[in-house]
Amino acid sequence: MTCPECEMRLAGGEIDGAVEEHLRLCAACRAFQQELNQNALALDAFRQDELPPLAISKPPRTFPWMSAAAAAVVLAIAIPAVWRATRPVPPEPVKATTPAEVTVTASLKTRPLTVKMLTPDPDVVIYWLIDSKEGE
């Protein structure tokens, strides 16, 4: 039996006649066996170690009616606030101005009748097309 074979069998706790014979002749394997035994004692001693307590005392409790009530309160507060924040803002009202001059560019017999209205702003001219029926 070789030393690695002996070590493997010692580690597995398989001590038979062949292993005992090898141990009798091999000081290195006897030392290794001693090492294994001391490790076994140390590993066993781990169980006696004091560990800090775990901070679990109560599980997370669930109350469905409380969750529903909380959700309702949040919605009651949030919906008006969101609506106020996101509603479209109407444009500023434009002050109506009286046309400065109205020019009729077609006769009453001409269809359609076009009315040109000049505003105080020289860049703005309003054309009013009137399509009236015969005899009206």
Place this chain on the structure above:
Amino acid sequence: MTAGELALPTFPRDRANTRIFESLVAAHERMVLGTAYRLLGRIEDAQDAAQEVFLRLFRNLDTIEGDPKPWLYRVTVNICNDSHRRRKPSFELNRDCADPAPGPERAITLEERKQLLMKGLAVLPERERAAVVLRDIEGLSTAEVASILGVAEVTVRSHVSAARLKLAKFVRSRQ
């Protein structure tokens, strides 16, 4: 099942669940935390893992029947393996720097040996680490360890032997 440990009824509900959960935490807290500590090597990580184990226990109270101990061990090992994998690279980088240089052999105290074993456990492959922790520290039988890890008994024996061998060489090289 030993004295002071509770077996779960088949269909616990509501308030009964809370009482059962609290009893289970009290009965198994030390076991779960201790196992997580040996597997992870840091008490802070072990506490996080144990919290996760008991959270999963609470969520699964209705599905666990009989003695919850194997379930708790299995979940503890899985959570610790996940945690160990996440932080493995940084540990391996520092491994050689952290260990003292091997010197002449001398007798070491039990505490020194335990510290060396903790370091040795950290560098074992995860299956060997789990097997030796459950078998040699938790004192479970080979059959129990095999059931928890979901492997054959012969595999457990092989992992435990390999782990003991590596730990012995690790400790000897650092005396």
